Amino acid sequence: MTELTTAALAETPEGRRCLQAMQDDPGSALVAFDFDGTLSPIVEDPARAVADPDAVAALGRLGRLVGTVAVITGRPARTAVSLGGLDRVPGLESMVVLGQYGVERWDAATGEFQIPEPPAEIDDVEAALPGLFAELGLHDVHLEHKERAIGLHTRQSADPAGTFRALVEPVRRLAEEHGLTVEPGRNVLEIRPRGHDKGDALRALVAERGARSVVFGGDDLGDLPAFHAARGLREEGLTALLLCSASHEEDALQQLSDMVVHGPSGVAAWTSAVADLLEGRAAAS
Numbered sequence: 001m002t003e004l005t006t007a008a009l010a011e012t013p014e015g016r017r018c019l020q021a022m023q024d025d026p027g028s029a030l031v032a033f034d035f036d037g038t039l040s041p042i043v044e045d046p047a048r049a050v051a052d053p054d055a056v057a058a059l060g061r062l063g064r065l066v067g068t069v070a071v072i073t074g075r076p077a078r079t080a081v082s083l084g085g086l087d088r089v090p091g092l093e094s095m096v097v098l099g100q101y102g103v104e105r106w107d108a109a110t111g112e113f114q115i116p117e118p119p120a121e122i123d124d125v126e127a128a129l130p131g132l133f134a135e136l137g138l139h140d141v142h143l144e145h146k147e148r149a150i151g152l153h154t155r156q157s158a159d160p161a162g163t164f165r166a167l168v169e170p171v172r173r174l175a176e177e178h179g180l181t182v183e184p185g186r187n188v189l190e191i192r193p194r195g196h197d198k199g200d201a202l203r204a205l206v207a208e209r210g211a212r213s214v215v216f217g218g219d220d221l222g223d224l225p226a227f228h229a230a231r232g233l234r235e236e237g238l239t240a241l242l243l244c245s246a247s248h249e250e251d252a253l254q255q256l257s258d259m260v261v262h263g264p265s266g267v268a269a270w271t272s273a274v275a276d277l278l279e280g281r282a283a284a285s
């Protein structure tokens with residue numbers, strides 16, 4: 001019964017090994033998900049994103065079963081907590097949110113945010129953007145101000161793909177001129193500080209929690225470093241399962257994944273099934 005269930009939840013032997021390790025020792029398991037596109041369906045206006053209630057409820061179930069649950073996101077930590085309603089979900093009372101690719105942190109257990117000062121260069125970039133858009137003849141780029149980063153969104157543009165293409169190189173040059181980097185995503189180019197990514201964030205949290213089995217779920221290019229980090233952890237003797245929240249917009253994660261599901265509703269169903277699996281093990285032991 002357990003074997004059949006495990007096979008349905010992971011397409012690779014490595015993924016199934018991770019699920020088995022979670023069953024054997026749930027206390028040393030860590031489950032971390034990205035926010036947009038993984039827990040929260042993609043919407044036109046980033047300010048209107050809302051977490052899939054079934055996905056966060058299922059994460060809450062896991063929160064009662066495994067050692068650590070976390071969200072690792074490009075969003076500011078405060079925004080992810082607010083849009084996800086993460087401070088109100090039963091079972092997430094000791095979760096961790098790592099925001100802005102791991103630089104910001106919220107601990108549900110204390111309710112405290114750790115938010116470092118934003119770099120001054122972001123203000124300089126912001127001041128240069130109107131001139132850049134005018135030069136490129138672009139008038140419908142939506143800006144998302146994230147204090148230590150700026151998201152340039154093209155989803156609401158008349159030609160999202162064309163506007164994105166027109167922005168890529170000029171924005172990369174602008175970021176470089178100011179010592180910053182560009183994080184490309186689904187209809188978004190984010191100008192942010194260099195030197196850290198979701199892979200660093202995942203590795204640091206795994207070390208802090210002493211986790212031995214690691215699940216990471218994501219949907220977009222910004223999640224790739226975490227996928228690579230989790231695969232690296234396997235080589236160091238941990239088990240890891242990589243969950244891809246698939247979309248028609250981005251397929252870079254699929255070939256690295258141990259399980260592919262369809263968007264946040266698929267993540268919700270998968271997470272709930274893993275909770276069932278772990279509860280079955282708990283009931284039997």
Ligand SMILES: O=P(O)(O)OC[C@H]1O[C@H](O[C@H]2O[C@H](CO)[C@@H](O)[C@H](O)[C@H]2O)[C@H](O)[C@@H](O)[C@@H]1O
Binds near residue numbers: 155185
């Ligand atoms: O790391 P994540 O949690 O996945 O955040 C990555 C970026 O996600 C957000 O943008 C994406 O979601 C928006 C709302 O659904 C959508 O409109 C946009 O097209 C997507 O790219 C967020 O707005 C960015 O700040 C994050 O960096």
